[in-house]
Amino acid sequence: MNGLTRENSSTIAFVVNCYLSNSISTDxxxxxxxxxxxxxxxxxxxxxELLRFDAPRFHIYKTIGFSPGRSFTNxxxxxxxxxAYLRNREVFDGPTREHAINSLHMNQAILxxxxxxxxxxxxxx
Numbered sequence: 001m002n003g004l005t006r007e008n009s010s011t012i013a014f015v016v017n018c019y020l021s022n023s024i025s026t027d028x029x030x031x032x033x034x035x036x037x038x039x040x041x042x043x044x045x046x047x048x049e050l051l052r053f054d055a056p057r058f059h060i061y062k063t064i065g066f067s068p069g070r071s072f073t074n075x076x077x078x079x080x081x082x083x084a085y086l087r088n089r090e091v092f093d094g095p096t097r098e099h100a101i102n103s104l105h106m107n108q109a110i111l112x113x114x115x116x117x118x119x120x121x122x123x124x125x
Contacts, residue, residue: 013068078103
């Protein structure tokens with residue numbers, strides 16, 4: 001369960017950041033959870049709970065049961081918003097479109113991580 005537990009939460013932290021920035025939808029969050037369930041024998045209980053998640057976005061922490069610990073730089077956060085902009089999704093309280101997309105271009109690792117976590121989502125850069 002690499003990156004999905006309280007002790008090592010790097011993957012779920014990235015997924016939550018993508019979700020809260022509106023880079024992914026609730027349906028896409030649920031698709032991600034299905035992929036985790038299908039690809040591993042053991043996974044945290046909250047993964048199955050995400051399949052039924054239908055609450056305001058900020059309630060995701062309650063479903064997960066902890067606040068994932070991973071520090072993102074401001075530029076990484078902005079790059080994740082850049083993905084939301086490229087997907088023509090509405091951005092709330094984020095940087096400007098130009099600034100976010102610039103940050104994404106300067107942080108290709110974020111785009112790579114997004115494509116790895118969500119291979120079923122196409123992002124044209």
